[in-house]
Amino acid sequence: MPDGFLDVRGQPRRIVATIRERHQAVQNLHAEGRSLRGISRDLDLDYYAVRRYARTANVDELLVKVTQRRTRLDDYKPYIYDRFTHGCRNASQLFREVRDQGFRGERTAVSRYVRLLRDGVVTTPPPPALPKPRRALRWIMTHPQRLRPDEAVGVKEIRAACPELDATVDHVRAFANLMHEHRGEDLLTWTAGIDEEALPHLSRFAHGLRHDLDAVTAGLSSSWSSGQVEGQVTRMKLLKRAGYGRAKLDLLRTRILLRT
Structure with a gap:
C-alpha cells in the first residue's frame, strides 16, 4: 500500500477506508439503476461527491487525489x-x-x-517533489522561449515523468501555434491528432470545438477580434454602475461620449 495511504502507525488511514466504502456503495446503487439524486439522498452525501464516485470506476484514482496532495514538507x-x-x-x-x-x-x-x-514504514527515498498543478500549467501555457532556465528544466522533468503529460504539452503548444499564426484551416488536423491520444480533457475540448467548427475556424483564421467591442461594453457597464442605477439615458450617453 502506498505511504500516503498509511497513518503514522503504519495502519490504513481512516479516510482511505471511508472513500472505499462510499465508492462501493455508490457503484452498487448506480448499477441497480438508481439516479444520482436518489443515491445522494439515501447515503446522505453531496450530489457532486456521488457523481464523482459514480464516474470513477477505479477507486485508487480517488485515493491518489486525496492522499497524495502536496504538503509544505x-x-x-x-x-x-x-x-x-x-x-x-x-x-x-x-x-x-x-x-x-x-x-x-x-x-x-x-x-x-x-x-x-x-518505525520502518517509509523505507525508500521519497521521489522528487512535483511542482504544484498551477505552476506546471503556467509552464505549459508559456511560450518555450519565454521560460526561465529553471522553468524549462521543470517542464522537461514533468514531461519525462508522465507520457500523457508529454503528449498534452505537444498538443497545447501546437494549438497555440494555430492561434498565433492564424492557421484555422489546420484545426481539423489538430483535433484528429487529439482523437489518437488517450487524453480525456483535451478530447472534450476538441469535441466542443467541433460543435461550432465554422465560427472557431473563422476566429483562428482572422486577425480581427472583438476585444475592442468587449472593452467598450465593460466600460459602459462600469459607468452605469458608478451612477448607482440612477443616471438617466442622456447623462449616461454624455459620459460615454465624453469618456468621463
Missing part, C-alpha cells in the same frame, strides 16, 4: 531522509535545519515523518 523530505539515513534521528534538530532552509510548516509535520522513518 514535500520539498524537504529528500533532505530529511538523507540526514536520517546518515545518523541524525532527532526530529527537533531536523526541524530546525529545514526551517533554516525555508520550511514554514509546523514541527509536528517533521516529527510525523521522522516517526515513519524510525
Whole structure:
C-alpha cells in the first residue's frame, strides 16, 4: 500500500477506508439503476461527491487525489531522509535545519515523518517533489522561449515523468501555434491528432470545438477580434454602475461620449 495511504502507525488511514466504502456503495446503487439524486439522498452525501464516485470506476484514482496532495514538507523530505539515513534521528534538530532552509510548516509535520522513518514504514527515498498543478500549467501555457532556465528544466522533468503529460504539452503548444499564426484551416488536423491520444480533457475540448467548427475556424483564421467591442461594453457597464442605477439615458450617453 502506498505511504500516503498509511497513518503514522503504519495502519490504513481512516479516510482511505471511508472513500472505499462510499465508492462501493455508490457503484452498487448506480448499477441497480438508481439516479444520482436518489443515491445522494439515501447515503446522505453531496450530489457532486456521488457523481464523482459514480464516474470513477477505479477507486485508487480517488485515493491518489486525496492522499497524495502536496504538503509544505514535500520539498524537504529528500533532505530529511538523507540526514536520517546518515545518523541524525532527532526530529527537533531536523526541524530546525529545514526551517533554516525555508520550511514554514509546523514541527509536528517533521516529527510525523521522522516517526515513519524510525518505525520502518517509509523505507525508500521519497521521489522528487512535483511542482504544484498551477505552476506546471503556467509552464505549459508559456511560450518555450519565454521560460526561465529553471522553468524549462521543470517542464522537461514533468514531461519525462508522465507520457500523457508529454503528449498534452505537444498538443497545447501546437494549438497555440494555430492561434498565433492564424492557421484555422489546420484545426481539423489538430483535433484528429487529439482523437489518437488517450487524453480525456483535451478530447472534450476538441469535441466542443467541433460543435461550432465554422465560427472557431473563422476566429483562428482572422486577425480581427472583438476585444475592442468587449472593452467598450465593460466600460459602459462600469459607468452605469458608478451612477448607482440612477443616471438617466442622456447623462449616461454624455459620459460615454465624453469618456468621463
